[in-house]
Amino acid sequence: MKWQAPRFWWRQRSSLPALALAPVAALWSAVAGRRMRRAPSARASVPVICVGNFVVGGAGKTPTALALARICMGLGLAPGFLTRGYGGSAREPLMVDRKLHDAARVGDEALLLAEAGPVVVSPDRPAGLPLLQRAGVDIIIMDDGFQNPALAKDLALLVVDGATGIGNGWVMPSGPLRAPLRTQLARADALVIVGPGEPGDRMLRRGARAGRPVLRARLMPALQRDWGTEPYLAFAGIGRPEKFFNSLDRAGAPIGDVKAFPDHYVYTAEDARMLLGRAETEGLRLITTAKDFARLSRAEGEVARLRQWTEVFEVRMVFENEELLASLITAVMRRASPR
Incomplete structure (x- = not known):
């Protein structure tokens, strides 16, 4: 069973567990x-855009990285991705090949990113740079790694979930912050607030006071479709499964039931039998996220x-x-040339 963030992290007021853990958090x-x-400790030969977030858990980093790649290509650039490969077993730098690798080897995010360009998985991010250089990329999009100082960042974008913001505002384990907010904000170049919500609005105001550009964004269905009337059993093992379920509902999908699993969950034969059995006996269709579907590949x-x-x-x-x-991307390229 994968670890799940405690609920008290996302309460706006201090709670007893947060206060009890305060010495460890300090x-x-x-x-x-x-x-x-x-x-x-290292700098790439081409600009590096880091897509990170302030807190533990999902905020929309991978969709943001994919959108960045699309924008970069529209500017005539050849982007590549650098990621730790969370959830995968690769320990040495590896160029992802969707025909050869599965999520157990490179992680689910890497498989999604590989649809948009070259992806190198490397727990030691600087060690992965030569592979991207050989791939001929002229800009690197790093999925996560903002808090890691190993590789210099030319542009750091911090993604914030509008519905949850930074939770209770405490540092781990009292709250979801990966490091002190002031330290992180000082090293951020811009904020991306995803979706509506007062927690996101508060972060927008903080970013503006710190003099950081703040961009608004939202996750939208990639395709318009006719959902039909047969209800769905929606399942997901991501940072905040309720975001997926709410997005489906807003898109007009008829939801019969939902099933949440822990983040980066590896589905077992028992899970498959349970989901398939429920779908058959209750007359439900099955639907999931692209990340979850990637973890089902080569099964x-x-x-x-x-x-x-x-x-x-x-x-x-x-x-x-x-x-x-x-x-912002154009400015980064201008500053970096020649390097």
Whole structure:
């Protein structure tokens, strides 16, 4: 069973568990802050855009990275991706091949990113740079890794979920922050607020006070479709499954029931039999996220059958002011040339 973030992290007021863990959080805060303040140990030969977030858990980094790649290509650039490969077993730098690799090897995010360009998985991010250089990329989009000082960032975009913001505002383990907010905000170049919500509005105001550009974005269905009337059993193992379920509902999908799994969940034959059995006996269609579907790839037996009978709800990140983001990228390229 994968670890799940505690519920008290997302309450706006301090709770007893948060207060009880405050001494540990103070230690974590000091260590994480000191680490972030270290000078980078490596710099790429091309600009690096880092897509990170302030907190533990999903905020929309991967859809943002994919949208960035699309914008970069529209500017005539050849982007490539660098990722740690969370959830995968690869320990050495590896160029992702969707025909050879599965989520167990490279992680689900890497498989999604590989649809848009070259992807290198490398737990030691600087060690993955030569592979991207050989691939001929002229800009690198790094999925996560904002708090890691190993590689210099030319543009750091911090993605914030509008519905949850930074939770209770405490550093781990009292709250979801990966490092002190002030330290992170000082190293962010721009914020991306995804979706509506007062927590996101508060972060927008904080970003504006810190003099950081703030972009609004939302996740939209990639395709318009006729959902029909037969209800769905929606399942997901992502950071916030309720976001997926709510998105399906807003898109007009008839939802019969939902089933949430922990983030980056690896589906078993027992899970597959349960989901398929419910679909058959209750007259439900199965639907999941692109990330979950990636984790079902190259599966065998019951899990392969689950993939066969499951639909995918594809989404894309849409920015309210894409021109501002394009101008930030252009400015980065201008500053970096020649390097």
